[in-house]
Amino acid sequence: MDGFLLASPNGVVRTTGTRIAFDAAAAAASALRAGDTELIVGALPFDPRRPAALCAPEQALHTAGPWRPAALPELPEVRVVSEMPSAAEHMARVAKLVEQLSDPEQPLRKVVAARSLLAEAAAPLEPEVVAAHLVTRHPRANVYAVDLTPAGRPGETLLGATPEVLVTRHGRTVTLRPLAGTLPRLADPGADAAQARELLSSSKNLEEHAYVVEWIRDQLAPVCGTLTIPDGPELLSTPEVWHLATPITAELRDSSITALDLAVLLHPTPAICGTPTALALDTICDLEGDRGFYSGAVGWCDANGDGEWVVAIRCAELSADGRSLRAFGGGGIVAASDPHTELVETTAKLRTFLGGLQCAVPD
Structure with missing residues (x-):
């Protein structure tokens, strides 16, 4: 795929071709400020x-x-061929993290642990066709497709349907809606409603969510004159999961701060990394290796500094030949986490992407 697509419920940005490639956000931001380009698009790892x-x-x-695809070509069969790590290994990782987080002598308070599934397609997958299926299945999500060539991965594509907006900037107004704290949806309506109420009152999930909101407050306070944050989170639902969400608005002191600058300032949040950030980041890299662009950020920024960046979750990385993809799912681990519950959460999240391809996800 030689281009970029971000289809949000309120608008679609689509680009083709690459005039200048950047493998560093700082260089891209400098090009915008110098007037070398009127638009930057792409993904942060x-x-x-x-x-x-x-x-x-x-x-x-x-x-x-919204994007309404003119056609919806049939997808080839896609099947999961391996898990990285296995379900048992993921639960063992979570158990080890819980033990570490329960030690009052260490500074780590939250770590987001992820696992991935490797899937193969019977014929090459076209990124735009996959994106069309995702937006049809998840019309309220932010669907994206990003060429990863500028990162030294020619022909590979990042694809996903995320419910989470990292940051938008229009003039001096900044808006965010971080998500942290999750429970799977249930088939029975009564049980599903009870699940939602449980999430909203869960001390474990409220703790996890509070880390994210406080961190965002601390990051934005130096650059924003006003910051409006509700006293508590609200519920957000997708077909697969319930989330805790907090809508945040702010006003920039300095209008020269762009949407790309804000994305760099805020990424990675504790919602997809942990607390404290640097220690959680190193812990994840030691445990999982390179996550690539999963739980990175996808978006755009124009010459006025306006733009939108979403969190690259509910996603997969598609190989250059279109035949294999690696899909990801993760969850925030705190001292009160339960390994089996965390496994179930990642499975539900993996179904967001793979379900759009009619690919079964192992329980």
Whole structure:
């Protein structure tokens, strides 16, 4: 895929071609400020120390309203061929993290632990066709497809349907809606409603969510004159899970701070990394290796500094030949976490992406 797509419920940004490629956010931000480009699009990796996949596109189109694909071609069969790590190994990792987090002498308070499934397609998958199936299945999500060539991964594509907006900036107004704290949806309506109430009153999930909100407050306070944060989170639902969400608004002191600057300032949040950030990041890299662009950020920023960045979750990385993809799911671990519950949560999250491809996810 030689381009970029971010289809949000309120608008679609689509680009083709690459005029200038950037593997570092700082270089992309400098090009915007110098007037070398009117638009930057692409993805930031989970680990900010690794190469980004950003570019100044050759052509761009920004339209209002949701994306309604004109056609929905049939997808080839997709099946899971391996788990990394296995379900048992993931629960063992979580148990070890819980033990570590329960030690009052150490500073780590939260770590997001993830696992992935490797799937193979019977014929090459077209990124735009996959994205069309995702937006049809998840019309309220932010569906994205990003060429990873600028990061030194020619022909590979990041694809996903995320419910989480990292940050938007329009003029001096900044909006965010962090998600942290999750329970799977249930088939029975009564049980599902009880599940939602349980999430909203869960001390474990409220603790996990509070880390994220307080961290965002601390990050934005130096650059924002006003910051409006509700006293507690609200519920957000997807077909697969319930989330705790907090809508946040702020006003920038300095209008020269762009949406890309804000994305770099805020990423990675404790929602997809942990607390404290640097220690959680190193812990994840030691446990999991390179996450690539899973739980990174996807978005755009124009010459006015306006833009939108979403959190790259509910996603997969598609190989250059279109035949294999690696899908990811994770969950925040705190001292009160239960390993089996955390496994179930990652399974529900993996179904967001793989379910869009009619691919069964092992329990």
